[in-house]
Amino acid sequence: MNLLKTLCLIPQFPKVLTFIAMRKILNVLILLFITVRAFSQPDFSVEKPEVIIEGVPTEISLHFDDLPTSNTVLINGSKYTINSNEKTAVVEHKFSSDDEQLSVQAGTTTKTSPINPISLWLSIVPPLLAILMALIFREVLTSLFLGIFTGTAIIGYHNDGLAGIGSGFLSIFDEYVIGALNSWDHLAVILFSMTIGAVVTVISKNGGMQGVVNRISKKAKTAKGGQLATYILGISIFFDDYANTLVVGNTMRAVTDKLKVSREKLAYLVDSTAAPIAAVAFVTTWIGAELGYIQDGVNTIPQLSEGAYSIFLNSLSYSFYPIFTLVFVLMLILFQRDFGPMLKAENKARKTGEVLSESSNMANSELEEFERKEGIPMRPINAIIPVLIIVLGTIIGLFYTGWDSQIWQDESLGLTRKLSYIIGQSDSYTSLLWSSLTGLVVSILMTIGQRLLSLQEVMDSVVGGYKSMITAMMILTLAWSLAQITQDMHTAAFLKQLWSPELSPVFIPSITFLLAALVAFSTGSSWGTMAILYPLLLPATYQIAASAGFEHGEIMPLFYNVVSCILAGSVLGDHCSPISDTTILSSLSADCHHIDHVRTQLPYALSVGGVAIFFGTLPAAFGIPSWILFPVGIGMLVLIVRYLGKSSV
Known part of the structure; x- marks a missing residue:
């Protein structure tokens, strides 16, 4: 001290x-x-989606004010890794029915917000209600609207209680309908469809369509000949299902009317030649999407080095439903037999000449738009040239928008594969817009140039053609809106739960076919179904078969069968669904009441689907060669037509 x-x-x-x-x-x-x-992080904000479904991965977005100092965050107690070099992070988390709030902890900072996850089974209610309402009451606009409202009400109630039902009602227009119209692809379909309607109106008013009817009537003087001509035209326009549907239905309607073929039968011929031929042809607008979806599934199978295009080609030997459908349609025409509701419609048309159902899509005033002006010549060329421009112009547009000089110069690729790659990566919607606009302008110039109609009359016809498609576009827009509801509510995830990986590998293709049909029927989208099921079921098929002791060589036939079944089941479900866009377009292009088209087509589609499963898909999984199964299946279709069908002459 x-x-x-x-x-x-x-x-x-x-x-x-x-x-x-x-x-x-x-x-x-x-x-x-x-x-x-x-132990701390910069301040951050949390962005969660409006719709949170129980048991489905939900994206939670985190936005940091500065770079995070840790690469981990906790969401409702679960740890997730994030990139500490970025200010924004997206984490997928599955919520349970017990979760009442979202809790995000980054360092010492915690953000919370109330949530109320929606039970997954509720996701099937909106599309199921819309389908049942449409089939029972035969009024598709109201049915689609109620389906959409049911979905928005469920979402609103889970977010804000009873008050959310009101906000859900208001969101029908400002979120879902506007969302459907805010898609470039959807707007292109609307504009193309309405322009096709305008072309048909102009070539009807200027006498060109009547000239075609008169010319074909000389060759096809019977109902059988008219249906055969429709079938051949449908097969010829194989490159795009939308172009097929709108061109064939609008072009052949006047011909089949004169030959006393019901509008229901015309809609069936159009619908059953459009998607089936587009799905299996080598050069179509479908091929690019198909190959992309297949590749997504193949990428997760390290044992498989085969390319997507080769897999697609090998799967064609198992494409029973699309091929059987094309054969079945031809049999109905050649044997002149029908059954079920279609037989009643055909008998009525033959006996009375009334091809329209009691509730047609068009009013009499709208049908007058398609009547020829009196006193003008009936020249088939005035209709043939605009239609050819639309068909050929679409093909040229597909090549132009998809052209790749490197692919074309690649000597390792054959001509078919080169064409498939080019068409597959093309912009089909742009091609359709260009071709329809050119066809409309040419039809106007030809009409005015020959002084068949005045400029005022031509433009009135154009406006009338656009007006005639308003109902069609309303239905299509609501169908797209309902499809967005099913996507937001993860309806497909609910349907995927029906899949059981414990089943024997030989039953996988048949169950895949049924599951794909169910998903397409419920969502109204064959492309959406393929996008969901290819990445899910292709790796599952390979893994289940390998676990069961199958060698690679034994797995591949089963694998090709599953690839085909996803595509085939998607087309079947699309054919049966009242909310499918191609089904809607088919009925509208034929001016057949939409529910009448679904009701008359359903027995045919289910009959072919049953034959495809029991005489194609299932025995093929047991190893029976396709070259045996195709003739056997076609033989069964012959028996169905001959013994169930009755003459409709």
């Missing part, structure tokens, strides 16, 4: 002591800062 007092008398000692103390305090502060920094 005396020594310390002595040292304190030295003038410099207090300064030294103060300096040492300050150093220690500073070190403590630095250590404290480092410790706090290690």
